[in-house]
Amino acid sequence: MSKYHFNNIEAKWQKYWAENQTFKAHNQSDKPKYYVLDMFPYPSGSGLHVGHPLGYIASDIYARYKRHKGFNVLHPQGYDSFGLPAEQYAIQSGQHPSKTTKENILRYREQLDRIGFSFDWSREVQTSNPDYYKWTQWIFIQLFESWYCNKHEQAFPISELIKLFEEEGNILINVRCGIKLPDFTSKSWNGYSEEKKQKILLNYRLTYLAETEVNWCPELGTVLANDEIVNGISERGGYPVIRKKMTQWSMRISSYAERLLKGLDKLDWSDSIKEIQRNWIGKSIGASVMFRVSNENQEFQGATINTFTTRPDTIFGVTFLTLSPEHELVDKITTIEQRHDVGKYIEASAKKSERERMADVKNITGVFTGAYAKHPLTKKSIPIWIGDYVMAGYGTGAVMAVPCGDQRDHDFARHFNIPIVNIFEGIDVSVEAFVNKEETIITNSDFINGLSYEEATQKVIEKLESIERGAMEINYRLRDAVFSRQRYWGEPFPVYYKEGLPQMIDIKHLPIQLPEVERYLPTKTGNPPLGRAEVWAWDTKKNEVVPNNKIDYKSVFPLELNTMPGWAGSSWYMFRYMDAHNKEVFASKEAMDYWENVDLYIGGSEHATGHLLYSRFWVKFLFDRGFLKVNEPFKKLINQGMILGESAFVNRIDGKNQFITESKLGNLIVQPIQTDVSFVNNSNELDIDAFKKWRPEFKDAKFITEDDGTFKVSREVEKMSKSKYNVVNPDDICEQYGADSLRMYEMFLGPLEQAKPWNTAGITGVHSFLKKLWKLYHNGAGESFLVSDDPATKDSLKILHKTIKKVEEDIENFSFNTSVSTFMIAVNELRSQKCNHKVVLEPLLILLSPYAPHIAEELWNKLGNNESISKAPFPVFDEKYLIENTKEYPISFNGKMRFTMELSLDLSKDEIETAVMAHEKTKHYLKGRKPDRVIVVPGKIVNIVG
RNA sequence: GCUGAAGUGGUGGAAUUGGUAGACACGUUGGACUUAAAAUCCAAUGAACAGCAAUGUUCGUGCGGGUUCAAGUCCCGCCUUCAGUACCA
Secondary structure, X not given: OOOOOHHHHHHHHHHHHHHHOOOOXXXXXXXXXXXXXXXXXXXXXXXXXXOOHHHHHHHHHHHHHHHHOOOEEEOOOOEOXXXXXXXXXXXXXXXXXXXXXXXXXXXXXXXXXXHOOOOOHHHOOEOOOHHHHHHHHHHHHHHHOEEEEOOOOXXXXXXXXXXXXXXXXXHHHHHHHOOOOOOOOHHXXXXXXXXXXXXXXXXXXXXXXXXXXXXXXXXXXXEEOHHHEEOXXXXXXXXXXXXXXXXXXXXXXXXXXXXXHHHHHHOEOOHHHHHHHHHHXXXXXXXEEEEEEOOOOHHHOOOXXXXXXXXXXXXXXXXXXXXXXXXXXXXXXXXXXXXXXXXXXXHHHHHOOHHHHHHOOOOOOOEEEEEEEEOOOXXXXXXXXXXXXXXXXXXXXXXXXXXXXXXHHHHHHHHOOOOOOOOEOOOOOOOOOOOOHHHOOEOOOHHHOOOOHHHHHHHHHHHHHHOOOEEEEEEEOOOOEEOOEOOOOOOEOOEEEEOOEEEEOOHHHOOOOOOOOOOOOOOOOOOOHHHHOOOOEEEOOOOXXXXXXXXXXOOEEEEOOOEOOOHHHHOOHHHHHXXXXXXXXXXXXXXXXXXXXXXXXXXXXXHOOOHHHHHHHHHHHHHHOOOOOOOOOEEEEEEOOOEEEEEEEEEEEOOOOEEEOHHHOOOXXXXXXXXXXXXXXXXXXXXXXXXXXXXXHHOOOEEEOOOOOOOEOEEEEEEOOHHHOXXXXXXXXXXXXXXXXXXXXXXXXXXXXXXXXXXXXXXXXXXXXHHHHHHHOEOOOXXXXXXXXXXXXXXXXXXXXXXXXXXXXXXXXXXXXHHHHHHHHHHHHHHHOOOOEHHHHHHHHHHHOOOOHHHHHHHHHHOOOOOOHHHOOOOOOOHHHOOOOEEEEEEEEOOEEEEEEEEEOOOOHHHHHHHHHHOHHHHHHHXXXXXXXXXXXXXXXXEEEO
């Protein structure tokens, strides 16, 4: 038992940590608190590959470091266990998603345990667990029971809104909510039926049921949120997405747009991720401008088209209006002559999928409505067009077109021969629009002639406000988030329907558990899978879920058939860890007061516009309603980069079952066949026999090899994925090299936030470092433990303190990669000094233990310590060991470095100069010349010029 | 198009923030040990030129300029790659 048997050591300490609950966090402590969190994984069927633990290793290093630094550290882990893949698998296999999920979680746990994380598993959460989603449902109800007041920039209980309606109607409230509903007085409110009141209230609630245009994915049979679509196709599966009108639950995240934007300034997140969120929220300041319709159709004379513009200064350049095809007034204002063309155009554009519309950007299409509107300032009549370059979802779905100042308006005007009016001094706009607002001088524009963009904008807004035809307005790109999914494996809504109106189930009766279904597909009538459940009705007398055949619409009502999206459970889980088993509340006040929010959050940047935005929204809402003390979930965020795989390809000669080695490819036409990377060694040589056995069609394949008989593959770096056969399993690495090697190597690969390719061959470097470390604590042959109590040499102490300083700085800066190098250098130097002194070797283990906890625990134990190394305080850096009397000064001539010279540190500037000029080598380089001047930067450099 | 990040040996990547570019590791080559392999250890390794040699000289951080005694690092102008986003008015 003297060699470095990492497998035994690692198993031993993992067992020890579990049995002693070494990493259990307590909700009370004299120590300062620190909360380190990973984005919890979705437990997929393929298990973990070496890329997944990267962020977990980083957070584990930091958590362990903080413990050494005397913090009470909360470092939990759990599973985001609702989601599409388990359900897709259930559809194919008929197996219940909960079964698959449970199996996958077990497998994940095994894999995670093997890497030696310091998670407090007693706080584990699973979003698909009813004890957990009870509170997801509870939050949903709270959102339903709340409205947002812009005046106070805060959410309030809906009961207060009802009180306001009873007292003053909704006229002022609408202004405060930014909602456009017919006004009513308190008197008429009080006279409304209960049903009408409920319908009105739905327009104010923070989660609401509404017919909205949604992204429908026919292949997946569900709607998708904007962030679940990439390039017009679904993020999962890559299926086409079309626009469809459906009644859906939505979250009024748009109410929080301004606060979500402002809150970013105070967060310690990377600039890039903040910028992504800022762009996604997409604030633009401009004005609304109203145009009255004035067509011959008497009935709609006086209808008003509201437009949004960021360039009010260009208002005198307006020559037409464009409405989106979906605009509500299109139908009303179109003249009888134009009705046919308009109808055809709308039909055609509705058929286009999101993707086609995007691909079609260069094609200018549109149609004239026949109607005209009056310009609010010039009173001129301008035509109203329809064009699908105007989006229904942004602004008001209508634009005032200024062809001289906007390229799209310009293109449209030229295509349809609409006049272009120039309002820019000294600019030619006949070929393209002039869009540089900073250099604008306005002309041809009545009272704003000669003004700059800012001045003109302000004057125009003032004018429009005075004649009540517009106002300053702020618009956000951020849309309300669709919250319904037509799927089985998600949180059921705590909602039943009475007379077509949604009713919340009292929170006393939560959770509403997912019902059993026979199959996981939509019903024949197109209802979601929950439509197949036979026990899915709500009995308002018994307050429980009962069979559907009991529905009488008097006391038993049908339940909601949709389920919640994946981001529901992940939007608040960071608070559940604080008090994971609480049955009364989602987490106790004491626990939340103590832990506050996450100090350090580590996860991928792909969640920038999804999870990271939604959870900020929910936290702000829970804060408003007094359920939370904090209004941001994550103080500091680190986005770890992806670890990529190195795929291998064998090249098949076109049309033949014959493969050719890399170097002989020449100009041959070949098809690269992706092959399993386990058949390929470090020199890119293919194991031909393994490859032949892999697939029956390759059994008789012929191989044109290199001259030495080997066959070389082509390689390419891409995402690690089962379908690319380039997955490396962390279990295999642990088996062969140990978890400590895996942990250190993942850190060593490169900067945490950067994407980098995995190369198993390189792991021997850190692995042999650990072996050398082991030998440092044993006698030369690595036979017996040998650490001396003698005082250490000055040089050894210097190495130790250099290492303390560097490692501490590195961890604080999350430069874990350079720390690993620091350890390697330290161990090499200590070995060359034959250092075996406890005073040096003991602190070294504490430094190393966040990175390689198992070997550190083992050696720590061998040094005679009975407690886990994780309880040891971080070594204190002492500068006195690094102070030197002399220093190597670089001496350069004309900026070119020539040699170094050892000089005493207490020399003055002049003394250094004298010493340098007297040096033999200086004379050699000067070759008798006299220098123009000598520059001495004390402590740094001497430069001789001339 | 817009926004953000980044370009350094054969490879992954260092560089105290303006001060000896290429740390550390992989790979490669040579050597030691061994019957052999594995393991381990040692040495060399940016390029070019000169020299038997120690060594020396020149070039070198995407490209072109600039500031400075001194630039991978700062400034100006480009190029390329990656990521996010997009008829957003």
